Amino acid sequence: MRFIHTSDIRIGVSPDTNYEWGEKRKAEIEGALDNIINVCNEKDIDLLLIAGNLFSEPPTKEQLDQLDAKLMTLVKTRTVILPGYLDYVSEGSPASEYKFESKTVMLPGGKTTNAYLKGINTCVTGYGYDYPEIRADVLGKIDPGRVSAANILIGAGGDPNHMPFKTSEIAKKGFDYVALGGRSKSAHILKNRLAYSGCPEPAGPEETGRRGFIIGEVTDEGTKISWVPCNKRCYIDINITLSPEITAEDVATKLDEMLMKLGNENIYTIIFKGFADPDFAPDLKRIKERYLIRSIENLTINSRDEEKLLEENGANIIGSFVTEIRECYNIDENIRNKAMRYGLEALIMSGEN
Numbered sequence: 001m002r003f004i005h006t007s008d009i010r011i012g013v014s015p016d017t018n019y020e021w022g023e024k025r026k027a028e029i030e031g032a033l034d035n036i037i038n039v040c041n042e043k044d045i046d047l048l049l050i051a052g053n054l055f056s057e058p059p060t061k062e063q064l065d066q067l068d069a070k071l072m073t074l075v076k077t078r079t080v081i082l083p084g085y086l087d088y089v090s091e092g093s094p095a096s097e098y099k100f101e102s103k104t105v106m107l108p109g110g111k112t113t114n115a116y117l118k119g120i121n122t123c124v125t126g127y128g129y130d131y132p133e134i135r136a137d138v139l140g141k142i143d144p145g146r147v148s149a150a151n152i153l154i155g156a157g158g159d160p161n162h163m164p165f166k167t168s169e170i171a172k173k174g175f176d177y178v179a180l181g182g183r184s185k186s187a188h189i190l191k192n193r194l195a196y197s198g199c200p201e202p203a204g205p206e207e208t209g210r211r212g213f214i215i216g217e218v219t220d221e222g223t224k225i226s227w228v229p230c231n232k233r234c235y236i237d238i239n240i241t242l243s244p245e246i247t248a249e250d251v252a253t254k255l256d257e258m259l260m261k262l263g264n265e266n267i268y269t270i271i272f273k274g275f276a277d278p279d280f281a282p283d284l285k286r287i288k289e290r291y292l293i294r295s296i297e298n299l300t301i302n303s304r305d306e307e308k309l310l311e312e313n314g315a316n317i318i319g320s321f322v323t324e325i326r327e328c329y330n331i332d333e334n335i336r337n338k339a340m341r342y343g344l345e346a347l348i349m350s351g352e353n
Contacts, residue, residue, distance in 0.1 A: 001120045001150050004040055004077075005214040005225075007051035007181025008199035009033055010086065011063070015204040016267070021292055025267075028232050032200040035230060036213060037070060040077040043215070046120045048077050051181030051197065052084025052129070052156025059087055061094040071102035078117050079104040080124045084156040084181060088129035107154075112138070114145035122218075126154035133161045140169040150218040151175050156182035158196075170194065176218045177225070186212065192223045205235045205269055205294055234266045235294070242274040242300055244341065248282035255284070259291050267292045275344060276300035301344055318347055 011030050016022040033054075040048055055063060071079050081104065083089040089096050089109035096108065105115040109130030116123045123146035127138045134157070144151035153175045157163035162182055167189055170178055178194040184207045186198030197214045199207070211234075216225035238258060240251060255270065262268075268291060270284075280300065287293065313319035325340045 001046045001122050001218045002044065003047040003049055003152075003177075003216050003218070004036060004043075004045050005049045005051065005177075005179040005195070005197045005216065006032075006036055006200055007084070007156065007179075007197050008053040008184055008203075009050070009201070010053055010056040010199065010203050011059075011067075013056040013203045015202075016294070019292075019294065021267070025233070029201045029203060032230070033067075033070060036200060037074055037077075039213075039215075039228075041073075041075050045077045045215075047117065047122060047124075048074070048079040049124065049152065049154055049179045050079065050081045051154050051179045052082050053086040053181060054081060054084070055087035056203075057086060058090070058093055059095055061098070064094060064098045068100050068102050068104065071100070071104050074103065077103070078120065080115050080117075080126075080154065081106040082126045082154045082156060082181065083107065083109045083128035083130070085129050085132050085134070085162050088131055090130050112142055116146055116149070120150070121148075122150040122152065124152045124154055127163070129156070134163050135161055136163070137165055137169075138163050139165040143173055144175055150177075152218075153178045155180055158182060167194065177216060177223045179214075184211070185209070186214070186227055188225075188227070192216075192225050195225060195227075197227075201231045202233070202235050205237075205267070208235050208237055210234060232265065233292075236262060236266050236268050238268055238270045240270065240272050240274075242272055242276045242280070244275060244277060248280060251282040252284060252287070255282075255287055259287065264291050267294050269294050270296045272296075272298045272300050274300055275341060318344065321347060 009032050013029060014022060014026040016025045095106060107113045107115065107126050107128040109128040112127045114123055114125045125142055125145040127142065139155045142153060155163060158165060158180065171190055180196045183196045184199045184202065187196040189195055195214055199211050200213050202211050210229040211231040212227055212229040214225050214227055216223060270293060310319055310322055321343055325336060328336055
């Protein structure tokens with residue numbers, strides 16, 4: 001039995017509303033499901049597992065109709081959807097009463113349910129959310145649902161507010177595979193047996209790096225899975241550490257070279273750290289025109305602003321260093337200023353605080 005495991009698509013989320021690419025980004029996130037459906041048809045996949053948070057909030061009847069129409073395009077693949085803590089299914093909600101025309105099962109919220117798929121002899125068992133938080137160890141109490149079938153456990157969460165569990169307890173249950181959602185980043189917890197798929201498209205600047213889905217197969221010999229990157233864009237933080245010897249022109253040139261290698265399809269946050277003069281202002285007009293720059297953060301420190309440094313760092317090593325240097329009255333002022341600059345630069349670059 002071949003399957004694809006995805007989660008946290010979050011249809012409806014719009015992370016970059018105030019940017020010129022905002023609408024396009026929203027469409028790309030929603031289009032992640034279309035891309036996965038295409039892979040299901042191309043790879044002759046038997047089962048599509050969506051482990052929570054398909055939507056960014058409880059879906060409307062219209063959204064479910066649109067989803068059903070998409071899933072109707074699956075040639076062979078059956079679909080099992082788990083309600084997550086974002087798109088939970090409460091009593092009387094549109095999802096609780098919806099009847100899919102496609103080969104789709106949406107597990108109900110608030111209870112453990114088995115979905116046995118006779119054609120592929122697979123039993124998917126899970127506990128769907130009926131409320132944004134479930135603090136009980138629900139997953140650890142679920143057992144495989146059918147003897148002599150491929151048994152899959154599907155769940156979302158793992159943190160204290162969302163179905164916390166112990167990996168060791170679930171490992172003892174004997175499931176052929178445990179498909180987890182509720183986290184945007186993929187994680188292979190137990191080799192070929194338990195994994196978070198992560199989201200197929202990042203939904204904000206805090207979700208840096210590649211994103212994708214899991215493709216796997218259950219056979220008589222066991223289960224094998226692999227992670228497939230698929231996101232159209234990455235959110236990437238570019239950290240530039242400055243010193244007074246680096247000119248604004250040098251910085252602009254370095255940034256241009258870095259961004260050229262990374263590509264103009266990604267979305268960037270540029271972060272300046274280190275030591276810079278107060279009037280540091282590189283010309284980034286050309287870079288902003290060529291690349292998607294979400295924000296520019298200036299976290300540099302200016303040695304001449306000693307009072308501010310003391311106020312912000314009075315209780316750490318930077319504050320102690322500034323105080324010691326300021327009290328060195330018996331040395332040349334130029335030497336004192338250089339000692340302040342180089343010392344702060346070393347502390348900042350080493351990450352000490």
